[in-house]
Amino acid sequence: MIDFSGRSVVVTGAAGGVGSALVAVLSACGARLIACDREGTDLTGAGIEEVHHFDLLDDEAVTAFAKRIGESAAPAAVISNAGWTRAETLADVSTTALDREMNLNFRSAAVLSQALLPVMRNQPQGAAFVFISSVNAQAHFGNPAYAAAKAALNAWMRAIATEEGRNGIRANAVIPGSIRTGAWEHRLAHKPEILAAVGKLYPLGRL
Numbered sequence: 376m377i378d379f380s381g382r383s384v385v386v387t388g389a390a391g392g393v394g395s396a397l398v399a400v401l402s403a404c405g406a407r408l409i410a411c412d413r414e415g416t417d418l419t420g421a422g423i424e425e426v427h428h429f430d431l432l433d434d435e436a437v438t439a440f441a442k443r444i445g446e447s448a449a450p451a452a453v454i455s456n457a458g459w460t461r462a463e464t465l466a467d468v469s470t471t472a473l474d475r476e477m478n479l480n481f482r483s484a485a486v487l488s489q490a491l492l493p494v495m496r497n498q499p500q501g502a503a504f505v506f507i508s509s510v511n512a513q514a515h516f517g518n519p520a521y522a523a524a525k526a527a528l529n530a531w532m533r534a535i536a537t538e539e540g541r542n543g544i545r546a547n548a549v550i551p552g553s554i555r556t557g558a559w560e561h562r563l564a565h566k567p568e569i570l571a572a573v574g575k576l577y578p579l580g581r582l
Contacts (some may be wrong), residue, residue: 379451385450387455391412411427414430438490459479461476506547
């Protein structure tokens with residue numbers, strides 16, 4: 376198992392389905408977890424040593440968070456996990472929906488990583504940015520604004536890897552298929568048969 380003993384890891388969207396799983400795994404690896412999510416979310420998972428409630432759509436809050444992190448030990452990794460979508464077809468993509476989905480799923484992660492770059496550089500053991508992308512960035516499975524934002528996230532990851540590798544910073548994107556988290560509940564309430572339909576897209580036949 377990877378050993379993060381004594382090193383900090385930042386996780387955004389830490390209260391969600393994927394976020395809480397990341398917290399559990401990283402805690403088992405000995406990481407000092409810095410958990411971030413919106414106000415009102417539960418960030419009391421095992422292994423969480425530092426909690427920050429703020430809105431990733433608030434640039435000033437993101438910059439203030441990065442400044443606070445910079446005043447303590449530099450993180451070994453930053454995992455940009457927060458994400459959200461509601462605009463499921465092109466017809467659903469209003470200008471308001473486009474702005475919100477692009478801002479939350481791409482821009483917020485870009486602003487956060489850019490703000491943290493100075494403190495992440497040139498650590499003796501290196502550092503990493505990990506962006507939680509989506510299979511939607513690779514092909515069309517619906518949610519066009521979300522998919523576009525995740526594709527932009529992949530491009531941003533490559534920019535960091537290319538420009539910051541010389542400073543000991545790695546960057547990667549994890550591109551999962553559909554995962555049944557709380558984000559699916561509104562869909563299931565409206566259309567319960569969607570699980571079977573989406574399952575057919577995957578070799579295992581399920582989310």
